[in-house]
Amino acid sequence: MxxxxxxxxxxxxxxxxQPNADATPAAAPASAPTTTSVESADGREVxxxxxxxxYGGSEAVKGVDLVYKPNEVTAMIGPSGCGKSTLLxxxxxxxxxxxxxxxxxxxxxxxxDLYDPSIDLTAVRRAVGMVFQKPNPFPTMSIFDNTAAGLRxxxxxxxxxxxxxxxxxxxxxxxxxxxxxxxxxGIGLSGGQQQRLCIARTIAVEPEVILMDEPCSxxxxxxTLKIEDLIHELKQRFTIVIVTHNMQQAARVADTTAFMxxxxxxxxxxxxxxxxxxxxxxxxxxxxxxxx
Numbered sequence: 302m303x304x305x306x307x308x309x310x311x312x313x314x315x316x317x318x319q320p321n322a323d324a325t326p327a328a329a330p331a332s333a334p335t336t337t338s339v340e341s342a343d344g345r346e347v348x349x350x351x352x353x354x355x356y357g358g359s360e361a362v363k364g365v366d367l368v369y370k371p372n373e374v375t376a377m378i379g380p381s382g383c384g385k386s387t388l389l390x391x392x393x394x395x396x397x398x399x400x401x402x403x404x405x406x407x408x409x410x411x412x413x414d415l416y417d418p419s420i421d422l423t424a425v426r427r428a429v430g431m432v433f434q435k436p437n438p439f440p441t442m443s444i445f446d447n448t449a450a451g452l453r454x455x456x457x458x459x460x461x462x463x464x465x466x467x468x469x470x471x472x473x474x475x476x477x478x479x480x481x482x483x484x485x486x487g488i489g490l491s492g493g494q495q496q497r498l499c500i501a502r503t504i505a506v507e508p509e510v511i512l513m514d515e516p517c518s519x520x521x522x523x524x525t526l527k528i529e530d531l532i533h534e535l536k537q538r539f540t541i542v543i544v545t546h547n548m549q550q551a552a553r554v555a556d557t558t559a560f561m562x563x564x565x566x567x568x569x570x571x572x573x574x575x576x577x578x579x580x581x582x583x584x585x586x587x588x589x590x591x592x593x
Contacts, residue, residue, distance in 0.1 A: 493524025
């Protein structure tokens, strides 16, 4: 089967303004996506304006304004409890699923306001995919079914599931390692392979943006490098935001880096500037290990 590399494939246009799952972002045709140049890949710009997030009466994110550029990797850094992961969950509206939690402000993917009352949440979470800190394959599902789970749960129609599964596993750099055991349990893979399986599950539904919440924190150094290499490849097609406590990882993978402290965005700049010539003394103290 000649399935194209997902870093160079044409992505269907998303539509999140419909109130039912059948109107989620347009599915790819039954055949494999058409190959185009990397330059035509279409990651989406994500704009945050005055975003506040609360747990009950406690404010965890305090008026953040931030732009994530298309086809770039942005690293979110800062000490534990500074609001990085909370902000990430606001982008795909998972934060509000926590009892007593809510968010205010505006989050726009291109010209689509993700907090518009008419927005379909299923479509939002399909267009803005998330990879969590620890690999979380479905324990009772095979490798194949884990990869296809998002397609089936979101009611995607008009897609050849076998072709899309292979396409996603290739995109996650896992196909050659699992192609002869697709019917075996996903939890039988190594930790690094499980995390790449979760990434395959995420990209199988054709998101516009990928959020990664410390995706390598539970992995060994070799598996971490594989994920980092994969991030470099995926940014050719997707907009990627990664939360990390690993300063070296941020320096290796991120085009820009945002530093948060006590719920506030302190600074956002090209990664080299953040580490070599930060504009705020708090940033310098954090990246040089004086606190955090």
